Amino acid sequence: MALVTTKEMFRKAYEGGYAVGAFNVNNMEIVQGIVDAAKEVRSPLILQVSAGARKYAKPAYLKKLVEAAIIDSDLDIALHLDHGDSFEICKQCIDDGFTSVMIDGSHLPYEENIALVKQVVEYAHARGVVVEAELGKLAGVEDEVNVKAEDATYTDPKQAVDFVKRSGCDSLAIAIGTSHGAYKFKGEPKLDFERLETITKLLPDYPLVLHGASTVIPEFVEMCNAYGGDIPGAQGVPEEMLRRAGSLGVCKINIDTDLRLAMTAAIRKYLHDFPAEFDPRKYLGVGRDAIRSMVRHKLVDVLGSDGKM
Numbered sequence: 449m450a451l452v453t454t455k456e457m458f459r460k461a462y463e464g465g466y467a468v469g470a471f472n473v474n475n476m477e478i479v480q481g482i483v484d485a486a487k488e489v490r491s492p493l494i495l496q497v498s499a500g501a502r503k504y505a506k507p508a509y510l511k512k513l514v515e516a517a518i519i520d521s522d523l524d525i526a527l528h529l530d531h532g533d534s535f536e537i538c539k540q541c542i543d544d545g546f547t548s549v550m551i552d553g554s555h556l557p558y559e560e561n562i563a564l565v566k567q568v569v570e571y572a573h574a575r576g577v578v579v580e581a582e583l584g585k586l587a588g589v590e591d592e593v594n595v596k597a598e599d600a601t602y603t604d605p606k607q608a609v610d611f612v613k614r615s616g617c618d619s620l621a622i623a624i625g626t627s628h629g630a631y632k633f634k635g636e637p638k639l640d641f642e643r644l645e646t647i648t649k650l651l652p653d654y655p656l657v658l659h660g661a662s663t664v665i666p667e668f669v670e671m672c673n674a675y676g677g678d679i680p681g682a683q684g685v686p687e688e689m690l691r692r693a694g695s696l697g698v699c700k701i702n703i704d705t706d707l708r709l710a711m712t713a714a715i716r717k718y719l720h721d722f723p724a725e726f727d728p729r730k731y732l733g734v735g736r737d738a739i740r741s742m743v744r745h746k747l748v749d750v751l752g753s754d755g756k757m
């Protein structure tokens with residue numbers, strides 16, 4: 449199988465009413481845990497690399513890890529740049545062989561966001577690479593109690609149509625109430641599904657992307673806290689909301705925090721239970737196993753992408 453773009457994955461996901469998981473990768477154990485799960489259940493897969501991941505692991509290592517994953521798993525995998533913040537980083541990744549890049553101009557004024565996305569789209573499309581853009585702002589949304597302020601940062605449906613048409617982006621990340629990290633909601637979790645449905649109606653057959661979509665699995669939060677961690681009040685997006693989003697045009701669901709929590713919880717417990725152990729393969733192996741079973745659960749029970757490869 450091969451390194452592929454997300455085009456075909458999204459087309460099938462849209463038609464099938466399910467979503468493809470986009471998992472952030474930072475080292476070998478994370479890549480292997482995710483890919484082994486996808487291999488077990490024959491799921492399409494997007495592996496994504498942030499600027500932070502490139503700084504931590506170095507671009508050449510990450511690229512080779514993903515190539516190794518394709519050889520070992522016999523899966524089609526898309527390699528995606530997560531939250532590219534400039535034309536230059538997108539160009540670098542395209543030149544390095546990424547099949548998909550995100551240019552995140554969501555912090556820019558509307559017209560500047562469009563202009564930046566257009567520039568990346570022109571470069572990417574000429575090389576067979578697809579582009580994800582973002583409209584609306586995610587971070588900090590959960591702190592807004594004022595509905596009007598909330599509205600201002602959520603994606604405006606009519607603007608989304610204009611944005612897609614004028615920028616030429618292949619998929620669009622939208623803001624409907626999710627946020628990055630382990631603290632997504634203070635009270636009851638709430639996403640603006642009415643807004644999502646309006647966007648989907650106005651942009652039929654168009655793949656949408658949900659960032660900040662970790663469920664912050666209570667089992668792992670509790671395990672972290674039970675073995676020396678300190679992450680009280682962590683809360684994510686409930687699974688049933690992700691299933692609903694997947695049936696409403698969301699074709700890509702981004703997951704990073706859940707990987708971090710699964711790995712950290714398992715390693716914390718292992719080191720507590722086996723204090724005399726100091727072979728990194730032991731605790732990193734346990735972390736990798738935790739990622740594998742967590743991702744398998746996501747693919748089968750939340751995203752519904754199992755058997756779609």
Ligand SMILES: O=C(CO)COP(=O)(O)O
Nearest residue numbers: 629659660661662704705
């Ligand atoms: O959106 C993400 C990466 O772009 C990850 O979101 P989480 O923090 O919810 O895992």
Ligand SMILES: O=C[C@H](O)COP(=O)(O)O
Nearest residue numbers: 472498500501628704705
């Ligand atoms: O959206 C953000 C991802 O979770 C990546 O986070 P990072 O920049 O710490 O690698």
Ligand SMILES: [Zn+2]
Nearest residue numbers: 552554582586
């Ligand atoms: Zn963003």
Ligand SMILES: [Zn+2]
Nearest residue numbers: 628659660702
């Ligand atoms: Zn994100």
